[in-house]
Amino acid sequence: MRSAIKKQLFKTFRQELDQQYPSFVLTEVEADCVGVWSRRLAPQLYIFFKVMQFPNEDTFVAELAWSDQSLFPWDCDNRDLNFDLPAWWDRMGRLWKKGGMEPVWELAPEDRLDLEAASRARRRNEIHQYSESPSVETVVPRIQPCVEKCLKKFQKYGVPVFNKLANHRGLGDVL
Amino acid sequence: MVELAKVTGAKLPHDNPIRNWTFEQKLAAVADRILKSGKLAPEIARQLEAAVQPENLARMGAMIALLAAAHAFPPAGLAADATLLAFGGTESELIAHRLYLEVSSVQDELDLNSAARVLEEELASNAAGKLIQRFTGVKKARENHAVTIDRKQIRVNAGGGMPQKQNPAHLPLVPGKKKRPAAANPALPKAVKRNQAEHRRMVKNQQKQLKDAIDNASAESKPTIKGQTLRKQGADYQNLSDMTLNQIHGKKMNCNQRIGKGVGSVIDNVLTRGSTSVYVETKFSIRKLPQRTINQLTNAHRKAKSGDTVILNVARKPTHKELIALRNALPAGVFERIKIVSSQTELFTLVKTALKEKKK
Numbered sequence: 001m002r003s004a005i006k007k008q009l010f011k012t013f014r015q016e017l018d019q020q021y022p023s024f025v026l027t028e029v030e031a032d033c034v035g036v037w038s039r040r041l042a043p044q045l046y047i048f049f050k051v052m053q054f055p056n057e058d059t060f061v062a063e064l065a066w067s068d069q070s071l072f073p074w075d076c077d078n079r080d081l082n083f084d085l086p087a088w089w090d091r092m093g094r095l096w097k098k099g100g101m102e103p104v105w106e107l108a109p110e111d112r113l114d115l116e117a118a119s120r121a122r123r124r125n126e127i128h129q130y131s132e133s134p135s136v137e138t139v140v141p142r143i144q145p146c147v148e149k150c151l152k153k154f155q156k157y158g159v160p161v162f163n164k165l166a167n168h169r170g171l172g173d174v175l
Numbered sequence: 176m177v178e179l180a181k182v183t184g185a186k187l188p189h190d191n192p193i194r195n196w197t198f199e200q201k202l203a204a205v206a207d208r209i210l211k212s213g214k215l216a217p218e219i220a221r222q223l224e225a226a227v228q229p230e231n232l233a234r235m236g237a238m239i240a241l242l243a244a245a246h247a248f249p250p251a252g253l254a255a256d257a258t259l260l261a262f263g264g265t266e267s268e269l270i271a272h273r274l275y276l277e278v279s280s281v282q283d284e285l286d287l288n289s290a291a292r293v294l295e296e297e298l299a300s301n302a303a304g305k306l307i308q309r310f311t312g313v314k315k316a317r318e319n320h321a322v323t324i325d326r327k328q329i330r331v332n333a334g335g336g337m338p339q340k341q342n343p344a345h346l347p348l349v350p351g352k353k354k355r356p357a358a359a360n361p362a363l364p365k366a367v368k369r370n371q372a373e374h375r376r377m378v379k380n381q382q383k384q385l386k387d388a389i390d391n392a393s394a395e396s397k398p399t400i401k402g403q404t405l406r407k408q409g410a411d412y413q414n415l416s417d418m419t420l421n422q423i424h425g426k427k428m429n430c431n432q433r434i435g436k437g438v439g440s441v442i443d444n445v446l447t448r449g450s451t452s453v454y455v456e457t458k459f460s461i462r463k464l465p466q467r468t469i470n471q472l473t474n475a476h477r478k479a480k481s482g483d484t485v486i487l488n489v490a491r492k493p494t495h496k497e498l499i500a501l502r503n504a505l506p507a508g509v510f511e512r513i514k515i516v517s518s519q520t521e522l523f524t525l526v527k528t529a530l531k532e533k534k535k
Binding site for chain 2: 031032033052054055056057061074075077079091094098099100101102104111112114115118119122123125127128129130132
């Protein structure tokens with residue numbers, strides 16, 4: 001993801017999360033991700049919302065997790081929603097799309113269309129000339145609606161998971 | 176009769192455009208480039224040199240055409256290796272077919288280079304050696320072919336003889352009986368076969384596409400066009416591989432997943448079915464090995480449990496030199512664990528098998 005787009009994406013997520021989920025606090029900003037927000041539910045129970053960028057595309061995904069540690073459990077292999085386990089993480093899209101390729105948020109779908117055009121050209125035995133990616137100025141206005149859609153999905157699929165976890169641990173609804 | 180510059184001292188017909196050359200002329204030029212590069216093992220180089228002597232050249236061209244025609248897959252270029260093998264072709268015939276397609280479609284200098292690269296890589300395999308022997312009648316004692324090519328005692332035995340492991344990563348280093356992963360599965364989805372044909376064209380046209388992009392670039396985009404096109408080509412190959420992997424039913428596929436810390440912490444694809452995972456890192460070429468790639472493979476190796484698979488998917492088939500560089504760059508034990516694939520059919524079959532095996 002281009003750095004100017006990443007910066008704007010981070011800014012928009014921070015703004016939206018502050019408004020909609022003020023209990024989530026920004027915990028990590030690493031090179032490979034846009035940001036990680038977390039909330040402590042109990043002394044040994046943390047929930048996470050992470051935004052991950054794709055290195056070579058202007059595309060992002062959201063990841064959800066819980067852990068008994070304060071750091072995002074990226075090394076955890078558990079993908080089953082077993083609320084007794086100390087940690088879990090998965091791509092948010094997996095909560096509504098169980099198999100196949102995961103859903104992602106594309107900020108520059110022109111790049112994908114260009115690759116599809118390249119593929120069609122190859123089938124005709126022609127050589128495709130790639131078109132330039134849309135400019136940062138073109139992409140930036142698309143960020144806000146994408147972030148809003150992503151957070152709507154979080155409300156619909158992510159929040160119920162965290163509430164179920166909290167209920168299972170006897171904490172009641174937390175979001 | 177065409178005369179080969181290296182062999183006879185005569186010149187190729189440079190006044191005549193390459194696209195108008197005969198098959199034998201193109202074949203001679205391709206062989207000439209390989210011999211001049213000096214990359215072949217001496218014994219194989221000698222065999223190739225003998226094969227393209229004027230008295231053998233026409234015979235070699237005719238035999239290649241005959242072997243290729245025995246498997247009439249029109250139009251040229253669309254027949255995947257797997258199909259040929261599935262129809263009972265031998266490895267020599269497969270190579271003959273591939274050579275025929277490559278050489279007969281040569282139109283310009285770039286195509287000549289591309290065909291030379293294909294033949295050079297194939298010549299490293301025992302099957303190609305056998306093919307050359309069929310043309311020339313050269314029957315050298317196999318034991319004379321062993322050449323040590325690096326300090327780690329990696330032996331290249333042009334005559335075979337070393338035990339074959341299942342890991343395709345070993346195949347180019349130890350030429351011998353080639354594995355036939357794609358042929359083992361006769362029911363390859365149509366989309367995978369189509370992707371394989373695309374893969375070939377992508378690799379074949381890569382340099383030409385890059386050259387065209389540079390030539391056609393505007394003055395302001397000239398400085399960045401090379402990097403931009405190379406990135407797009409990488410993304411294009413990634414996209415093609417994703418489409419192939421998406422043909423595997425019952426899997427979950429995540430892209431750009433974090434599996435480690437710092438540089439090289441993200442891997443291109445993680446496919447899971449049940450508790451089995453397959454880690455796939457995709458590259459167009461491994462001519463250059465950045466630390467990121469080393470870390471990605473090392474992280475995948477560390478993360479992979481027993482029964483999981485780590486795959487390095489390289490569009491342009493790695494040469495011996497590249498494989499040795501990869502082996503030397505990786506920590507001990509990692510190279511042996513990695514399976515290297517350079518075709519869509521192989522990628523599909525390997526991942527499908529890997530995800531199936533643990534399920535039983």
